[in-house]
Amino acid sequence: MTSPVTSTTSTTSTTTATTATAEAALGTRDRLVRTASRLMQHGGYESTPVKQLVKEAGATLGSLYHFFPGGKQELAVAALDFGDREFAEVLAAGLDSRTDPAEAVEAVTVLLAEALRDSAWRDGCPVTATALESVGRLPDLQAACARAFANWQRLVEEKLLASGVAEEDARDLAATVINTLEGAEMSAQVTQSQTPLLVAGRHLSRLIGSYTG
Amino acid sequence: MTSPVTSTTSTTSTTTATTATAEAALGTRDRLVRTASRLMQHGGYESTPVKQLVKEAGATLGSLYHFFPGGKQELAVAALDFGDREFAEVLAAGLDSRTDPAEAVEAVTVLLAEALRDSAWRDGCPVTATALESVGRLPDLQAACARAFANWQRLVEEKLLASGVAEEDARDLAATVINTLEGAEMSAQVTQSQTPLLVAGRHLSRLIGSYTG
DNA sequence: GTCTATAAGATGATAGAC
């Protein structure tokens, strides 16, 4: 939640500078996307009414449908893409903090566990809640979620490849790393405990270690 | 979805016999609970309107509020408890299919992958979607989800203990097994592929094997 | 680009007859 991603398709921002840090200094479109990402991270898609969304973003309904003619769904896709990039930064930073991939993955779990506790167990994965709601009912959202998982998986895969893990092993391991992080984070949220994530970190480290020697 | 659990708190069933197999022969309360469980398994809590619920259950609003004065939330808790017991049966059957816990867990992933594909990727975990929606907003539902995870974890833990795994290792391993299954199943649903579950099965087997063998 | 008012329908829940 502390590693913002500057807007990519900034069709607006005629006045506001990009130097600002506070959310209030962002363009309306960016505020909508970030707010949607945060609310969907907490409760998913259906639990997030557009009314609350625009209110917390400091925007209005008119602005929402100006920037997103496709309405709530189009905004949701942008929010999922934002969450995708945002988490990718956290993940990449965590992975870069150690040379050994086993240690790196365990470091990531520690980071996630701390962020989770510090947010009163609310700031979990930015896409998981929406992902489960979307399966078979909201194709655009489901596709955005699948993209995010694939991107995160690729980051882990590259880390493993850089350490000499065989291609097929690296791809499979990366999938299990991301999926285990997802499941452990959800469990940590529901039980309000860091333990599932920290335990998963130790097990993933052990598993990766059995491939890297 | 093929291993029903006969009602526990059957305050009703004055006429219908318990020999029936079809859902239509069940009491109204049971039909409501099972239908709610199925719909929440697919889309979670907020995505499941009571109107659709009673319709698919072949019941009416009057019956719903007769059996569940607490309304949708009270029914949701009963549905989560039902999903808890239902999945526990599948899990127990899978674990019992092999003596070695590593092989048993892998067998479970194969079962889950097949059930998922056969349901057009819809029949995932009966509580995960609701679990994520509930964190910090629906305490009763969150507690029911936490209970379910704890129950499933205990089944795996007992399997590991029976194979001589040390107590602490068994508890931790059981947590990671369940959490990895959760994450892999969600990933399988979103990407519409059995691979995440099957890969997770091989990795969990390898991880458990590093403790037992 | 922003804002308010409003439309058109869905939502959870209740009342009261049967």
Added chain:
DNA sequence: GTCTATCATCTTATAGAC
């Protein structure tokens, strides 16, 4: 126990002034 009619509220989305 079941059913229908209905309520009050919330939902997404639009219209049109500024």
